[in-house]
Amino acid sequence: MGFFAKIREGLKKTRDALFGRIDSLLKSFTKIDDELFEELEELLVMGDVGMYTAEKICDELKKRVKEQGITDPKEIRHLLEDVVTEMLKGGQELDVSTKPSVILVIGVNGVGKTTTIGKLSAKFVRDGKKVILAAADTFRAAAIDQLEIWAERSGADIIKQNEGSDPAAVVFDAISAAKARGADIIIADTAGRLHNKKNLMAELAKINRIIDRELPGSAKEVLLVLDATTGQNAVNQTKEFKNAAGITGIVLTKLDGTAKGGVVLAIKEELDVPVKFIGIGEQVDDLQPFDPEEFAKALFMDDESFEELENETEAQTDNSEEDNRPATADIWDKIDAEAEAERQAELDGKSEEEIQREKQEALEKAKIEAEKEKQEQKKRAEERKEKAKSKYNWNTSQSETNTSDNDDDDWLKQWRNGEE
Ligand SMILES: Nc1nc2c(ncn2[C@@H]2O[C@H](COP(=O)(O)OP(=O)(O)OP(=O)(O)O)[C@@H](O)[C@H]2O)c(=O)[nH]1
Numbered sequence: 030m031g032f033f034a035k036i037r038e039g040l041k042k043t044r045d046a047l048f049g050r051i052d053s054l055l056k057s058f059t060k061i062d063d064e065l066f067e068e069l070e071e072l073l074v075m076g077d078v079g080m081y082t083a084e085k086i087c088d089e090l091k092k093r094v095k096e097q098g099i100t101d102p103k104e105i106r107h108l109l110e111d112v113v114t115e116m117l118k119g120g121q122e123l124d125v126s127t128k129p130s131v132i133l134v135i136g137v138n139g140v141g142k143t144t145t146i147g148k149l150s151a152k153f154v155r156d157g158k159k160v161i162l163a164a165a166d167t168f169r170a171a172a173i174d175q176l177e178i179w180a181e182r183s184g185a186d187i188i189k190q191n192e193g194s195d196p197a198a199v200v201f202d203a204i205s206a207a208k209a210r211g212a213d214i215i216i217a218d219t220a221g222r223l224h225n226k227k228n229l230m231a232e233l234a235k236i237n238r239i240i241d242r243e244l245p246g247s248a249k250e251v252l253l254v255l256d257a258t259t260g261q262n263a264v265n266q267t268k269e270f271k272n273a274a275g276i277t278g279i280v281l282t283k284l285d286g287t288a289k290g291g292v293v294l295a296i297k298e299e300l301d302v303p304v305k306f307i308g309i310g311e312q313v314d315d316l317q318p319f320d321p322e323e324f325a326k327a328l329f330m331d332d333e334s335f336e337e338l339e340n341e342t343e344a345q346t347d348n349s350e351e352d353n354r355p356a357t358a359d360i361w362d363k364i365d366a367e368a369e370a371e372r373q374a375e376l377d378g379k380s381e382e383e384i385q386r387e388k389q390e391a392l393e394k395a396k397i398e399a400e401k402e403k404q405e406q407k408k409r410a411e412e413r414k415e416k417a418k419s420k421y422n423w424n425t426s427q428s429e430t431n432t433s434d435n436d437d438d439d440w441l442k443q444w445r446n447g448e449e
């Protein structure tokens with residue numbers, strides 16, 4: 030499935046519930062009048078867009094309808110898409126511009142913090158970054174184990190301490206390790222906490238202070254993870270966390286399981302906090318950078334136009350799809366296979382223990398296979414190196430120093446450039 034199709038599929042429930050109804054509404058009116066806008070506003074409020082934002086959208090629509098002299102209600106859909114895109118735009122880039130950069134991940138219980146970290150880590154490692162995960166959720170031993178599995182899966186290092194230790198101390202250790210190892214990105218997991226628990230919020234402030242003290246001038250993101258299924262409650266959570274921890278962005282998870290995706294608009298418009306990533310499923314590549322234009326398009330495009338677009342892109346990408354993924358990509362595929370095995374086991378009614386055991390086995394197998402593939406890739410690179418050496422007469426000392434995978438990649442790049 031293509032990238033856009035995936036987002037569209039992930040937003041299906043929101044689209045059906047909210048924008049499906051809007052479409053019917055627009056089709057049922059023959060002219061644009063106040064009643065139409067009243068009903069539209071109601072639908073937006075019902076779709077978790079929030080009262081304030083719904084009103085603002087309708088005011089903007091009225092203005093544009095007047096300015097552009099629009100009379101056909103059906104045309105409002107495109108206007109709506111534009112207004113929503115513009116509303117959502119701004120600030121969605123993630124700042125990881127310094128070495129190291131820090132991403133602190135916070136939020137209430139069970140919203141998807143640890144999973145998001147695993148997915149982010151996999152993305153960064155895939156981009157060739159050295160990632161260190163900090164297990165600063167020290168509440169439960171299981172939380173540390175869970176992060177450890179993600180570190181292993183994604184190819185990141187992990188810094189941890191015992192259950193019950195000071196989360197700020199874990200973050201401190203992770204920063205020291207990042208400096209010593211030349212890591213690019215530190216991602217810190219934290220325990221789920223209710224936004225109205227004062228001492229737990231104070232703990233976040235302490236972690237923040239440690240980061241600012243140890244890495245002054247470094248890029249820092251404080252990402253609040255919100256579960257989209259909670260709808261308007263997500264807005265309240267954002268308010269509280271914003272005051273306590275100075276968040277820089279939102280990760281909105283579980284959009285695939287809810288009709289309340291309209292909450293994205295409320296968060297951006299009411300609280301001026303940008304959404305930076307959206308989660309549209311449990312698979313590793315179901316975390317997507319938030320693209321307002323794409324998001325709005327996925328919500329408003331009708332099925333017919335979508336099919337046309339799909340056919341077009343299919344024709345364009347035929348035969349041209351080249352697999353440029355680095356060596357970690359094979360692990361990536363295995364992660365998907367593993368998740369599939371887990372789902373199947375659940376369907377077969379297996380016990381938690383059996384599922385865990387099977388998962389562990391799948392992971393072991395994946396590791397062995399990934400290692401095998403890595404060795405083979407190395408061998409192939411060596412062979413190419415030998416070939417090119419004779420072709421371009423490269424001096425041998427240069428190639429002899431190329432031992433690591435990265436060097437191999439650099440070398441390959443040079444070789445390819447040389448050949449062009
Ligand atoms: N459908 C769906 N499920 C998700 C998504 N993101 C996370 N989940 C699931 O949500 C559940 C909780 O995820 P965790 O990552 O453990 O949540 P957490 O915030 O770390 O939880 P605590 O550490 O207990 O506070 C898991 O079953 C995830 O697979 C998403 O985008 N879509």
Ligand SMILES: [Mg+2]
Pocket residue numbers: 142143144166172218219221
């Ligand atoms: Mg967690």
